[in-house]
Amino acid sequence: MxxxxxxxxxxxxxxxxxxxxxxxxxxxxxxxxxxxxxxxxxxxxxxxxxxxxxxxxxxxxxxxxxxxxxxxxxxxxxxxxxxxxxxxxxxxxxxxxxxxxxxxxxxxxxxxxxxxxxxxxxxxxxxxxxxxxxALPPSSTTVLLVRHAKAGKREDWTGDDDLRPLSDAGQRQAEALRALVPLFGADRVLSAPRLRCVQTVAGVADDLGVEVRHEHLLSEEGYWPDPVLGIARLLAIAGDGGTPLVSSQGGVIPDLISALADRDGIELTASRGGVVPSKKGSLWVLTFRPPSGSTGPELMSADYYPSALPSPAPSHS
Incomplete structure:
Protein backbone atom coordinates (compact mmCIF):
# COMPACT_ATOMS: atom_id res chain seq x y z
CA MET A 1 0.00 0.00 0.00
CA ALA A 135 28.37 3.35 8.02
CA LEU A 136 30.09 4.14 4.70
CA PRO A 137 32.53 6.91 3.77
CA PRO A 138 30.71 10.00 2.46
CA SER A 139 33.43 10.75 -0.10
CA SER A 140 32.91 8.40 -3.01
CA THR A 141 32.78 8.00 -6.77
CA THR A 142 29.40 7.55 -8.41
CA VAL A 143 28.80 5.78 -11.73
CA LEU A 144 25.35 6.20 -13.26
CA LEU A 145 24.65 3.10 -15.36
CA VAL A 146 21.51 3.29 -17.50
CA ARG A 147 19.92 0.78 -19.85
CA HIS A 148 18.87 2.34 -23.13
CA ALA A 149 15.27 3.49 -23.34
CA LYS A 150 12.53 1.79 -25.38
CA ALA A 151 13.24 1.40 -29.09
CA GLY A 152 10.30 -0.61 -30.36
CA LYS A 153 10.37 -4.27 -31.31
CA ARG A 154 13.38 -5.66 -33.13
CA GLU A 155 11.15 -7.68 -35.50
CA ASP A 156 9.36 -4.49 -36.59
CA TRP A 157 12.63 -2.82 -37.65
CA THR A 158 13.88 -3.71 -41.12
CA GLY A 159 17.16 -1.81 -41.08
CA ASP A 160 20.49 -2.35 -39.36
CA ASP A 161 19.70 -3.14 -35.71
CA ASP A 162 22.55 -0.90 -34.58
CA LEU A 163 20.57 1.99 -36.05
CA ARG A 164 17.20 1.16 -34.45
CA PRO A 165 16.12 4.48 -32.84
CA LEU A 166 14.17 5.24 -29.72
CA SER A 167 10.40 5.01 -29.92
CA ASP A 168 8.13 7.82 -28.73
CA ALA A 169 7.95 6.09 -25.34
CA GLY A 170 11.73 5.82 -25.34
CA GLN A 171 12.07 9.52 -26.05
CA ARG A 172 9.91 10.25 -23.01
CA GLN A 173 12.10 7.97 -20.90
CA ALA A 174 15.21 9.74 -22.17
CA GLU A 175 13.74 13.12 -21.23
CA ALA A 176 12.98 11.83 -17.74
CA LEU A 177 16.58 10.64 -17.38
CA ARG A 178 17.74 14.03 -18.62
CA ALA A 179 16.01 15.57 -15.61
CA LEU A 180 17.06 12.91 -13.10
CA VAL A 181 20.77 12.27 -13.65
CA PRO A 182 21.94 15.90 -13.16
CA LEU A 183 20.73 15.60 -9.56
CA PHE A 184 23.56 13.09 -9.06
CA GLY A 185 26.14 15.39 -10.65
CA ALA A 186 26.76 13.66 -13.99
CA ASP A 187 29.77 15.34 -15.61
CA ARG A 188 30.60 13.19 -18.64
CA VAL A 189 28.70 10.78 -20.88
CA LEU A 190 29.70 7.40 -22.32
CA SER A 191 27.67 4.90 -24.31
CA ALA A 192 27.66 1.61 -26.12
CA PRO A 193 27.85 2.54 -29.82
CA ARG A 194 24.30 1.52 -30.78
CA LEU A 195 22.06 4.43 -31.75
CA ARG A 196 19.38 3.75 -29.14
CA CYS A 197 22.02 3.74 -26.39
CA VAL A 198 23.47 7.04 -27.58
CA GLN A 199 20.05 8.67 -28.01
CA THR A 200 19.11 7.76 -24.43
CA VAL A 201 21.86 9.98 -23.02
CA ALA A 202 22.33 12.51 -25.84
CA GLY A 203 20.17 15.11 -24.09
CA VAL A 204 22.33 14.95 -20.96
CA ALA A 205 25.46 15.36 -23.10
CA ASP A 206 23.91 18.38 -24.82
CA ASP A 207 23.09 19.97 -21.47
CA LEU A 208 26.66 19.39 -20.27
CA GLY A 209 28.19 20.59 -23.53
CA VAL A 210 30.15 17.37 -24.01
CA GLU A 211 30.39 14.62 -26.62
CA VAL A 212 29.05 11.11 -26.04
CA ARG A 213 32.11 8.84 -25.96
CA HIS A 214 31.59 5.36 -27.40
CA GLU A 215 32.49 2.35 -25.22
CA HIS A 216 32.58 -0.82 -27.33
CA LEU A 217 33.40 -3.05 -24.33
CA LEU A 218 30.08 -2.06 -22.72
CA SER A 219 27.98 -3.16 -25.71
CA GLU A 220 26.66 -6.70 -25.93
CA GLU A 221 28.93 -7.64 -28.82
CA GLY A 222 31.95 -6.07 -27.10
CA TYR A 223 31.30 -7.35 -23.58
CA TRP A 224 30.56 -11.04 -24.00
CA PRO A 225 33.72 -12.22 -25.79
CA ASP A 226 35.57 -11.34 -22.56
CA PRO A 227 33.42 -10.02 -19.67
CA VAL A 228 36.53 -9.50 -17.53
CA LEU A 229 37.65 -6.79 -19.94
CA GLY A 230 34.23 -5.12 -19.79
CA ILE A 231 34.23 -5.12 -15.99
CA ALA A 232 37.77 -3.75 -15.97
CA ARG A 233 36.69 -1.00 -18.33
CA LEU A 234 33.84 0.10 -16.07
CA LEU A 235 36.20 0.09 -13.07
CA ALA A 236 38.65 2.21 -15.04
CA ILE A 237 35.87 4.66 -15.82
CA ALA A 238 35.02 4.81 -12.10
CA GLY A 239 38.70 5.25 -11.29
CA ASP A 240 38.87 8.35 -13.48
CA GLY A 241 36.73 10.12 -10.86
CA GLY A 242 33.87 12.52 -11.38
CA THR A 243 30.39 11.17 -12.06
CA PRO A 244 30.17 9.39 -15.41
CA LEU A 245 26.86 8.51 -17.01
CA VAL A 246 27.17 5.23 -18.94
CA SER A 247 24.50 3.92 -21.34
CA SER A 248 24.54 0.18 -21.98
CA GLN A 249 22.29 -2.76 -22.84
CA GLY A 250 20.13 -5.31 -21.09
CA GLY A 251 22.44 -8.11 -22.13
CA VAL A 252 25.35 -6.50 -20.27
CA ILE A 253 24.09 -4.69 -17.18
CA PRO A 254 22.83 -7.65 -15.08
CA ASP A 255 26.05 -9.62 -15.49
CA LEU A 256 28.18 -6.54 -14.85
CA ILE A 257 26.29 -5.63 -11.68
CA SER A 258 26.33 -9.23 -10.41
CA ALA A 259 30.06 -9.57 -10.98
CA LEU A 260 30.86 -6.34 -9.13
CA ALA A 261 28.54 -7.20 -6.26
CA ASP A 262 30.00 -10.70 -5.89
CA ARG A 263 33.55 -9.36 -6.04
CA ASP A 264 32.99 -6.74 -3.35
CA GLY A 265 30.50 -8.57 -1.11
CA ILE A 266 27.44 -6.43 -1.82
CA GLU A 267 23.98 -7.96 -1.42
CA LEU A 268 21.69 -6.79 -4.21
CA THR A 269 18.32 -6.25 -2.57
CA ALA A 270 16.83 -5.27 -5.94
CA SER A 271 17.57 -8.78 -7.22
CA ARG A 272 14.65 -11.20 -7.33
CA GLY A 273 15.39 -14.91 -7.49
CA GLY A 274 18.97 -14.17 -8.38
CA VAL A 275 17.95 -12.04 -11.38
CA VAL A 276 19.40 -8.52 -11.47
CA PRO A 277 16.77 -6.14 -12.88
CA SER A 278 17.49 -3.92 -15.86
CA LYS A 279 14.32 -2.47 -17.35
CA LYS A 280 14.58 -0.24 -20.39
CA GLY A 281 15.22 3.31 -19.26
CA SER A 282 16.19 2.17 -15.75
CA LEU A 283 19.16 3.48 -13.78
CA TRP A 284 21.69 1.93 -11.43
CA VAL A 285 23.52 4.36 -9.13
CA LEU A 286 26.79 2.61 -8.27
CA THR A 287 28.82 4.05 -5.41
CA PHE A 288 32.51 3.19 -5.19
CA ARG A 289 35.19 3.87 -2.61
CA PRO A 290 37.66 6.29 -4.18
CA PRO A 291 40.83 4.54 -5.42
CA SER A 292 43.66 4.59 -2.88
CA GLY A 293 47.22 3.82 -3.90
CA SER A 294 47.28 0.59 -5.89
CA THR A 295 43.75 -0.33 -4.79
CA GLY A 296 41.14 0.21 -7.47
CA PRO A 297 37.52 1.29 -6.98
CA GLU A 298 35.48 -0.93 -4.66
CA LEU A 299 31.70 -1.08 -4.90
CA MET A 300 30.05 0.14 -1.69
CA SER A 301 26.39 0.29 -2.67
CA ALA A 302 24.10 -0.20 -5.66
CA ASP A 303 20.75 1.57 -5.92
CA TYR A 304 18.25 0.60 -8.62
CA TYR A 305 15.73 3.05 -10.09
CA PRO A 306 13.34 1.10 -12.35
CA SER A 307 12.17 4.36 -13.90
CA ALA A 308 13.32 7.97 -14.04
CA LEU A 309 9.68 8.98 -13.74
CA PRO A 310 8.09 9.60 -10.32
CA SER A 311 8.14 6.23 -8.56
CA PRO A 312 8.68 4.53 -5.20
CA ALA A 313 12.04 4.68 -3.48
CA PRO A 314 14.88 2.83 -5.19
CA SER A 315 15.99 -0.62 -4.15
CA HIS A 316 19.41 -0.32 -2.57
CA SER A 317 22.23 -2.47 -1.30
Missing amino acids: SPDVRAAGAVLWRGAGDAFEVALVHRPRYDDWSLPKGKVDPGETIAATAVREIREETGFRAVLGRYVAQTAYDVPARHGEGVLKKTVDYFSGEAVSGSFEPNDEVDELRWLDPSAAEQLLTRDTDVRVLREFC
Missing part, protein backbone atom coordinates in the same frame (compact mmCIF):
# COMPACT_ATOMS: atom_id res chain seq x y z
CA SER A 2 1.33 3.46 -0.91
CA PRO A 3 1.92 5.88 1.96
CA ASP A 4 -0.53 8.73 2.46
CA VAL A 5 2.27 11.30 2.65
CA ARG A 6 5.66 11.05 0.94
CA ALA A 7 8.68 13.17 1.67
CA ALA A 8 12.39 13.15 0.89
CA GLY A 9 15.56 14.70 2.21
CA ALA A 10 19.24 14.06 2.73
CA VAL A 11 22.10 13.84 5.12
CA LEU A 12 23.72 17.03 3.86
CA TRP A 13 27.49 16.91 4.33
CA ARG A 14 30.69 18.76 3.52
CA GLY A 15 34.39 18.11 4.05
CA ALA A 16 36.79 15.38 3.00
CA GLY A 17 37.90 12.00 4.31
CA ASP A 18 37.09 11.52 7.98
CA ALA A 19 36.92 15.28 8.55
CA PHE A 20 33.34 15.83 7.44
CA GLU A 21 30.37 17.63 8.96
CA VAL A 22 26.64 17.18 8.54
CA ALA A 23 23.96 19.85 8.56
CA LEU A 24 21.08 19.91 11.05
CA VAL A 25 18.21 22.38 10.83
CA HIS A 26 16.06 23.86 13.56
CA ARG A 27 12.37 24.21 12.74
CA PRO A 28 10.68 26.72 15.04
CA ARG A 29 7.23 25.34 14.19
CA TYR A 30 8.15 22.08 15.93
CA ASP A 31 11.07 23.35 18.02
CA ASP A 32 13.17 20.39 16.88
CA TRP A 33 16.54 19.64 15.29
CA SER A 34 16.30 17.41 12.26
CA LEU A 35 17.78 16.42 8.93
CA PRO A 36 16.51 18.61 6.06
CA LYS A 37 13.50 17.14 4.30
CA GLY A 38 10.10 18.01 2.86
CA LYS A 39 7.02 16.72 1.06
CA VAL A 40 7.05 15.47 -2.52
CA ASP A 41 5.27 17.80 -4.95
CA PRO A 42 2.89 16.28 -7.53
CA GLY A 43 4.80 14.83 -10.48
CA GLU A 44 8.15 15.07 -8.69
CA THR A 45 10.69 12.27 -8.19
CA ILE A 46 11.95 11.69 -4.68
CA ALA A 47 15.45 12.66 -5.81
CA ALA A 48 14.18 15.99 -7.13
CA THR A 49 12.29 16.54 -3.88
CA ALA A 50 15.43 15.95 -1.83
CA VAL A 51 17.48 18.46 -3.83
CA ARG A 52 14.71 21.07 -3.85
CA GLU A 53 13.96 20.78 -0.14
CA ILE A 54 17.65 21.02 0.76
CA ARG A 55 17.93 24.25 -1.20
CA GLU A 56 14.73 25.68 0.28
CA GLU A 57 15.56 24.81 3.89
CA THR A 58 19.34 25.29 3.94
CA GLY A 59 20.24 27.49 0.96
CA PHE A 60 22.75 24.90 -0.30
CA ARG A 61 22.85 23.14 -3.64
CA ALA A 62 23.39 19.44 -3.09
CA VAL A 63 24.67 16.71 -5.36
CA LEU A 64 23.07 13.40 -4.45
CA GLY A 65 24.98 10.18 -3.90
CA ARG A 66 23.81 6.86 -2.55
CA TYR A 67 20.37 6.21 -1.14
CA VAL A 68 20.63 6.00 2.66
CA ALA A 69 17.37 4.94 4.31
CA GLN A 70 13.62 5.31 4.61
CA THR A 71 11.70 6.19 7.74
CA ALA A 72 7.96 5.69 8.27
CA TYR A 73 5.67 7.03 10.95
CA ASP A 74 2.12 8.23 11.62
CA VAL A 75 1.12 11.88 11.39
CA PRO A 76 -2.23 13.42 12.32
CA ALA A 77 -4.58 14.15 9.45
CA ARG A 78 -5.94 17.64 8.98
CA HIS A 79 -8.93 18.61 11.04
CA GLY A 80 -8.21 15.76 13.45
CA GLU A 81 -9.62 13.09 11.14
CA GLY A 82 -7.45 10.12 12.11
CA VAL A 83 -3.81 9.54 11.22
CA LEU A 84 -1.83 9.26 7.99
CA LYS A 85 1.18 7.11 7.16
CA LYS A 86 4.21 9.19 6.16
CA THR A 87 7.45 7.94 4.63
CA VAL A 88 10.66 9.93 4.21
CA ASP A 89 13.41 8.78 1.84
CA TYR A 90 16.93 10.02 2.58
CA PHE A 91 19.96 10.31 0.31
CA SER A 92 23.54 11.29 0.85
CA GLY A 93 23.85 14.87 -0.36
CA GLU A 94 27.12 16.78 -0.72
CA ALA A 95 26.87 20.54 -0.29
CA VAL A 96 28.65 22.05 -3.30
CA SER A 97 27.61 25.71 -3.12
CA GLY A 98 25.34 28.12 -1.29
CA SER A 99 24.89 29.58 2.16
CA PHE A 100 22.22 29.55 4.83
CA GLU A 101 19.77 32.33 5.58
CA PRO A 102 16.87 32.00 8.03
CA ASN A 103 13.57 31.33 6.27
CA ASP A 104 9.92 30.55 6.99
CA GLU A 105 10.67 26.91 7.86
CA VAL A 106 14.17 26.99 9.36
CA ASP A 107 15.61 29.62 11.66
CA GLU A 108 19.03 28.03 12.34
CA LEU A 109 21.45 25.61 10.69
CA ARG A 110 24.43 23.98 12.36
CA TRP A 111 27.33 22.10 10.79
CA LEU A 112 28.46 19.41 13.23
CA ASP A 113 30.62 16.32 13.35
CA PRO A 114 28.50 13.15 13.37
CA SER A 115 28.88 12.53 17.11
CA ALA A 116 27.71 16.03 18.02
CA ALA A 117 24.92 15.85 15.44
CA GLU A 118 23.64 12.61 16.93
CA GLN A 119 23.42 14.24 20.36
CA LEU A 120 21.49 17.22 19.00
CA LEU A 121 18.95 15.40 16.84
CA THR A 122 15.48 15.37 18.38
CA ARG A 123 14.14 12.12 16.93
CA ASP A 124 15.54 8.62 17.12
CA THR A 125 14.51 7.99 13.52
CA ASP A 126 16.90 10.73 12.37
CA VAL A 127 19.65 9.23 14.50
CA ARG A 128 19.15 5.91 12.74
CA VAL A 129 19.41 7.58 9.34
CA LEU A 130 22.58 9.39 10.40
CA ARG A 131 24.17 6.17 11.62
CA GLU A 132 23.28 4.45 8.34
CA PHE A 133 24.92 7.31 6.47
CA CYS A 134 28.07 7.10 8.62
